[in-house]
Structures are given as structure tokens and as C-alpha cells.
Amino acid sequence: MESLEAKVLAMIGAIILLLLAALVMLPWRKRLRRPLRGVLVVTGLLALIVVGIFIVAPQFPRRFGLAMTTNTAQTSEAPEFPELKTRVYNAPLPVVFARAAALAAEIPKWAVESQDAESGVIKVVWTSTLRGFKDDITITIRGEGETTQVDAHSASREGKGDIGMNRHHLKTFLEALDEKMK
Numbered sequence: 620m621e622s623l624e625a626k627v628l629a630m631i632g633a634i635i636l637l638l639l640a641a642l643v644m645l646p647w648r649k650r651l652r653r654p655l656r657g658v659l660v661v662t663g664l665l666a667l668i669v670v671g672i673f674i675v676a677p678q679f680p681r682r683f684g685l686a687m688t689t690n691t692a693q694t695s696e697a698p699e700f701p702e703l704k705t706r707v708y709n710a711p712l713p714v715v716f717a718r719a720a721a722l723a724a725e726i727p728k729w730a731v732e733s734q735d736a737e738s739g740v741i742k743v744v745w746t747s748t749l750r751g752f753k754d755d756i757t758i759t760i761r762g763e764g765e766t767t768q769v770d771a772h773s774a775s776r777e778g779k780g781d782i783g784m785n786r787h788h789l790k791t792f793l794e795a796l797d798e799k800m801k
Contacts, residue, residue, distance in 0.1 A: 634666045690775035694789060702790040706769040708800045712739060712762025713770065716801045719758055725793065745788055756788055769796065791798035
């Protein structure tokens with residue numbers, strides 16, 4: 620199976636070939652001049668967009684590939700993407716748990732299924748507006764003295780790819796929790 624990077628490079632190559640074909644045919648076909656100019660302009664813009672994506676967001680091919688082939692996301696100490704890093708707060712577990720539980724209840728489309736302060740687990744279900752797809756989100760909070768660690772896991776109930784929604788759920792929650800813990 621080809622890697623995503625190879626597919627993207629093949630796509631860029633195809634765009635360049637289309638540009639070259641349009642350039643070669645342009646002077647020879649007076650009848651096709653206008654349509655070929657349009658093709659040339661559109662193809663050129665697509666090429667610029669693809670190159671721009673690689674310059675501005677070098678992780679894009681990997682993120683896109685995962686979004687189309689994975690339906691889970693979780694935090695860890697050394698994640699592939701920085702937004703999925705386990706959070707550590709200098710606050711006792713009850714304080715972090717209370718803020719996390721309140722935040723989970725505030726986020727639109729999140730329904731808190733259960734929360735257990737003793738085990739430090741909050742279970743949430745996110746439901747999409749359009750088709751009613753459901754994602755299960757589990758937030759685990761562990762404390763040692765004045766330091767508390769927050770991990771989270773999100774998984775779609777169906778489908779092979781989640782178009783990045785599970786990563787988005789965790790990012791949304793963790794960034795909001797970071798703000799609440801300041």
C-alpha cells in the first residue's frame with residue numbers, strides 16, 4: 620500500500636502534467652484557447668493551494684491520513700500531535716475533577732453519561748447534529764498530592780475514519796480545561 624505522502628506527490632505530479640499539457644496545447648488550438656486558459660488557471664491555483672498547504676501545515680498529510688483511517692484519539696505523554704499531550708496541573712484532584720466535570724457539561728453536543736469523583740472518570744457521549752453519529756469520550760483524572768494528571772480518550776461507535784472529530788473533541792476539551800485551570 621502506498622503511503623499518503625506518495626499519493627500526494629503523485630497528485631502534485633499530475634497537476635504539473637496538466638499544466639504542461641495545457642501550455643503545450645494553448646498556442647496550437649485557437650478554438651480551445653479559452654477553455655484551456657480556464658483549465659490552466661484552475662490547475663495552477665490547485666497547485667498553489669497544495670504547495671501552500673505543505674508549507675503552512677507540514678503535518679497535514681499525516682493528519683489527513685489518520686483522519687480518514689482512524690476513528691479514535693487519545694492523549695499520551697509523547698503524542699504524535701502536540702494538542703493530545705497528557706495535561707498535568709498543579710492543583711488537587713477534587714479541584715481539577717470539579718472543573719473538568721463542569722466543563723464537560725457545558726460543551727455543546729456533549730452529554731455526560733456518568734462521573735465518578737472517587738475513580739476520577741467522566742464518561743461523555745458526543746452526538747453529531749446531521750446524522751446522529753455518536754462518539755464516546757472518557758476523561759480520566761489521577762492525582763498525587765497537589766499534582767493532577769488528565770488523560771482523555773475518544774472513539775467513534777461506527778466507521779473506519781472520523782475525519783479528525785475525535786482529535787477535535789479532545790483538543791476542544793483540553794484547551795478549555797487549560798483555560799479553566801489558569
